[in-house]
Amino acid sequence: MSSPDRSPLAQLQRELQRSIVTGDSGLAAGIVADGIDAATRVGVYSTAYRLRLIDALAANFPRLRDFLGGDAFAILARDYLDRYPSQNVSVRWFGHRLAEFLRHDQAFAAAPWVPELAQWEWDIAAAFDATDVEPIELQALNIAAEDWPRLRFELHPSVRLLSLQTAAVALFRQAADAVAGEVPELQLQRPQAYVIWRQGLDVRYREQSDDEAHALTLLSQGGTFEAMCAGLCDWVAENEVPTRAASLLKTWVLEGLIASVVVEP
Amino acid sequence: MATAPRNSALLAAPLGFGLGLRTNHYEALLGEQLGCVSWLEVLTENYLVPGGRPLAWLDRLREHYPLVLHGVSLSIGSTDPLNRDYLREVRQLAARCDARWVSDHLCWTGVDGINLHDLLPVPYSEESLRHTALRIEQCQELLGRRLLIENVSSYLTFRDVPTPDRHMTEWQFVSELAARADCLLLVDINNIYVSAMNHGFDPYTYLNALPVDRVQQLHLAGHTRHGDLLIDTHDMPVCEPVWQLYAAAVRRFGAVSTMIERDDNIPALEVLLEELQRARAISHSLQAHAA
Numbered sequence: 179m180s181s182p183d184r185s186p187l188a189q190l191q192r193e194l195q196r197s198i199v200t201g202d203s204g205l206a207a208g209i210v211a212d213g214i215d216a217a218t219r220v221g222v223y224s225t226a227y228r229l230r231l232i233d234a235l236a237a238n239f240p241r242l243r244d245f246l247g248g249d250a251f252a253i254l255a256r257d258y259l260d261r262y263p264s265q266n267v268s269v270r271w272f273g274h275r276l277a278e279f280l281r282h283d284q285a286f287a288a289a290p291w292v293p294e295l296a297q298w299e300w301d302i303a304a305a306f307d308a309t310d311v312e313p314i315e316l317q318a319l320n321i322a323a324e325d326w327p328r329l330r331f332e333l334h335p336s337v338r339l340l341s342l343q344t345a346a347v348a349l350f351r352q353a354a355d356a357v358a359g360e361v362p363e364l365q366l367q368r369p370q371a372y373v374i375w376r377q378g379l380d381v382r383y384r385e386q387s388d389d390e391a392h393a394l395t396l397l398s399q400g401g402t403f404e405a406m407c408a409g410l411c412d413w414v415a416e417n418e419v420p421t422r423a424a425s426l427l428k429t430w431v432l433e434g435l436i437a438s439v440v441v442e443p
Numbered sequence: 444m445a446t447a448p449r450n451s452a453l454l455a456a457p458l459g460f461g462l463g464l465r466t467n468h469y470e471a472l473l474g475e476q477l478g479c480v481s482w483l484e485v486l487t488e489n490y491l492v493p494g495g496r497p498l499a500w501l502d503r504l505r506e507h508y509p510l511v512l513h514g515v516s517l518s519i520g521s522t523d524p525l526n527r528d529y530l531r532e533v534r535q536l537a538a539r540c541d542a543r544w545v546s547d548h549l550c551w552t553g554v555d556g557i558n559l560h561d562l563l564p565v566p567y568s569e570e571s572l573r574h575t576a577l578r579i580e581q582c583q584e585l586l587g588r589r590l591l592i593e594n595v596s597s598y599l600t601f602r603d604v605p606t607p608d609r610h611m612t613e614w615q616f617v618s619e620l621a622a623r624a625d626c627l628l629l630v631d632i633n634n635i636y637v638s639a640m641n642h643g644f645d646p647y648t649y650l651n652a653l654p655v656d657r658v659q660q661l662h663l664a665g666h667t668r669h670g671d672l673l674i675d676t677h678d679m680p681v682c683e684p685v686w687q688l689y690a691a692a693v694r695r696f697g698a699v700s701t702m703i704e705r706d707d708n709i710p711a712l713e714v715l716l717e718e719l720q721r722a723r724a725i726s727h728s729l730q731a732h733a734a
Contacts, residue, residue: 188522219599268488310494
């Protein structure tokens with residue numbers, strides 16, 4: 179990695195950046211102030227910086243903003259911006275650590291739906307503009323019986339698998355007419371698995387049963403069909419495993435979740 | 444005043460009158476208003492995504508409209524290293540949408556790896572000029588084409604730098620930069636006006652100093668007053684003084700690809716088409732007069 183530029187130009191840029199980010203006008207001596215003082219001039223950039231990035235975060239997490247309300251969201255966004263200033267070329271990616279940030283924020287320790295809703299919205303957005311890949315069709319599974327145990331599957335690049343402890347998805351669904359601060363009972367009795375993906379150009383999501391979630395997660399990690407079947411034994415009787423495995427696989431293929439299948443040598 | 448001669452060797456043929464592409468106009472541009480403008484300007488970063496709907500729209504639009512790319516994150520004036528991954532992505536996007544040209548701003552957006560997502564002014568010093576010209580040359584090499592560099596609105600200027608460095612006006616800087624880097628210019632008429640009001644210079648002096656043979660595109664936009672400063676909000680119609688400045692630009696630069704850039708408070712397409720019609724009328728009237 180190259181060492182930082184120490185030229186006068188670099189120092190000047192660093193100083194102005196610091197003034198914009200911190201909101202102080204330490205650079206005042208270096209700025210022309212005829213008619214309008216330097217603090218006002220720097221202040222335009224400083225104010226715009228915060229507003230722009232808060233707006234960008236709200237655009238990336240619209241439901242979370244709805245539920246928290248504009249003022250609370252702005253406080254959260256300012257804290258996040260201070261902790262993780264953007265390092266991306268596009269504001270599309272601003273907020274990639276928001277869910278993680280919120281999970282560690284004591285202010286939301288009693289509201290786990292907040293980081294979960296953030297994670298959910300981020301994953302929905304990730305599916306929206308994930309790489310285009312044509313999924314396989316059922317004919318691709320016309321494979322010799324002896325090869326089946328060694329099959330490996332690549333999931334569509336849009337697929338996101340997650341398990342939630344709260345009813346964040348219910349919030350996501352009802353958020354259109356949400357009232358800030360009014361949050362229903364959210365803690366689930368037990369974790370619920372979901373799959374998010376894109377079918378054509380449309381983002382889809384649905385709940386998964388525990389055995390399905392386990393099986394698809396295993397495939398997403400490179401597990402073989404044989405390993406997947408072995409895992410299903412935890413949920414269904416051994417003689418029912420082939421039927422269950424075939425049924426799951428057919429569903430995934432028809433939904434466009436599978437990008438490719440290969441026979442492991 | 445007759446239209447000044449233009450160096451056709453450097454400049455692409457004018458595309459006519461266009462608009463900045465905005466998502467809420469997708470349907471109309473491909474539906475009831477198909478063919479309503481001669482070309483569209485695409486915000487580069489909005490389409491630097493792996494796939495999905497944004498790129499699908501772009502693929503459809505390119506079938507009906509010439510497209511040009513307009514970026515905000517090149518950060519050409521920054522002292523950080525050039526982002527070569529970004530430039531590679533821009534090159535790929537330009538190829539995908541058959542971009543007629545690629546533009547970005549005379550600014551820096553951050554240092555030390557931070558992106559403030561703002562168009563910050565560069566100091567108009569020899570050091571800054573040398574640095575920026577070199578980087579434009581490097582970008583042009585990586586992109587395989589000449590860049591268009593756009594003047595930004597600004598709210599501050601830096602004090603004179605110590606001798607032996609010299610301090611220039613913005614228009615001297617822009618003109619010399621274009622010559623040294625052998626790049627082209629995207630002149631934002633509104634930005635000239637906003638900066639002129641904020642810094643107390645004559646916008647016509649600026650306009651008349653720009654090299655005619657390097658101006659390939661014009662932007663028109665609106666702004667807002669906040670206290671003593673004009674802010675380049677791009678959320679209002681073009682104002683009268685900017686229309687007058689545009690007329691002077693047409694007299695000086697002749698037929699240049701011209702578009703309206705609205706970034707916020709975006710109205711129905713018809714409203715922008717009506718505004719664009721005014722630009723077309725001004726240009727046609729002055730061209731006819733010059734002929």
